[in-house]
Amino acid sequence: MSIGDQAGRASYRQIDLSPEATGNMHTPERMLEQAERLRQQAELYEQQRMETESLSRELEETTLKKTHFNADLNELGQRIHNAVRRLSREMDSMEREYQEMQQVCECFKKHLQILSALQPQHWPVETVKERLREALPKLDHAENDFHEAYICGKEYRHTTVFHHKPGEEEKPERLSGLTLKEEMLKGLVFHLPLFLLILISWIIFSLATAE
Numbered sequence: 662m663s664i665g666d667q668a669g670r671a672s673y674r675q676i677d678l679s680p681e682a683t684g685n686m687h688t689p690e691r692m693l694e695q696a697e698r699l700r701q702q703a704e705l706y707e708q709q710r711m712e713t714e715s716l717s718r719e720l721e722e723t724t725l726k727k728t729h730f731n732a733d734l735n736e737l738g739q740r741i742h743n744a745v746r747r748l749s750r751e752m753d754s755m756e757r758e759y760q761e762m763q764q765v766c767e768c769f770k771k772h773l774q775i776l777s778a779l780q781p782q783h784w785p786v787e788t789v790k791e792r793l794r795e796a797l798p799k800l801d802h803a804e805n806d807f808h809e810a811y812i813c814g815k816e817y818r819h820t821t822v823f824h825h826k827p828g829e830e831e832k833p834e835r836l837s838g839l840t841l842k843e844e845m846l847k848g849l850v851f852h853l854p855l856f857l858l859i860l861i862s863w864i865i866f867s868l869a870t871a872e
Contacts, residue, residue, distance in 0.1 A: 755819050758818075758819050768806055772802070772803035772806060775799055776800065776803060811823050
């Protein structure tokens with residue numbers, strides 16, 4: 662390194678470290694400017710922090726609402742799913758019973774046509790025996806199907822049409838002699854206290870009037 666270069670570098674260092682250069686960095690104006698910049702930077706950081714916290718709270722609230730919504734959605738979906746399954750089973754049962762009743766109705770219509778076509782009042786005397794031999798199985802078949810349909814139909818849950826056969830209405834229960842006596846005894850026991858009260862009152866009244 663030449664002597665000239667050394668002299669120039671020494672001069673440069675002297676300029677950088679001169680009192681004038683270092684003194685300008687600590688002037689009141691520069692310190693106020695730095696303080697203002699720091700204050701503005703602190704306000705910016707605080708604003709960013711508040712915005713971050715606000716976004717964080719909003720995200721937590723949104724996540725919580727989403728969790729509740731998802732739970733309600735799953736619960737309602739499960740209930741609707743169960744309802745659909747029950748309704749489907751019920752409709753399948755109704756459809757099965759409807760189809761079976763439709764088959765029974767068609768069967769009864771066929772038997773009715775066959776029985777209506779017999780017309781025994783128009784049978785010639787000489788063919789009655791043969792006609793009876795042919796007609797009796799038809800009558801038995803129709804009667805068996807009729808009774809079987811009403812026996813199976815009692816198990817249906819969606820109709821009561823098979824609970825009572827046409828022409829076989831329930832008869833009121835008749836009271837037997839023993840049942841009648843039991844009912845009379847119950848009535849006497851029920852009214853006995855009242856009867857005794859009336860009897861005592863009559864005795865007291867008779868004694869009072871006799872004096």
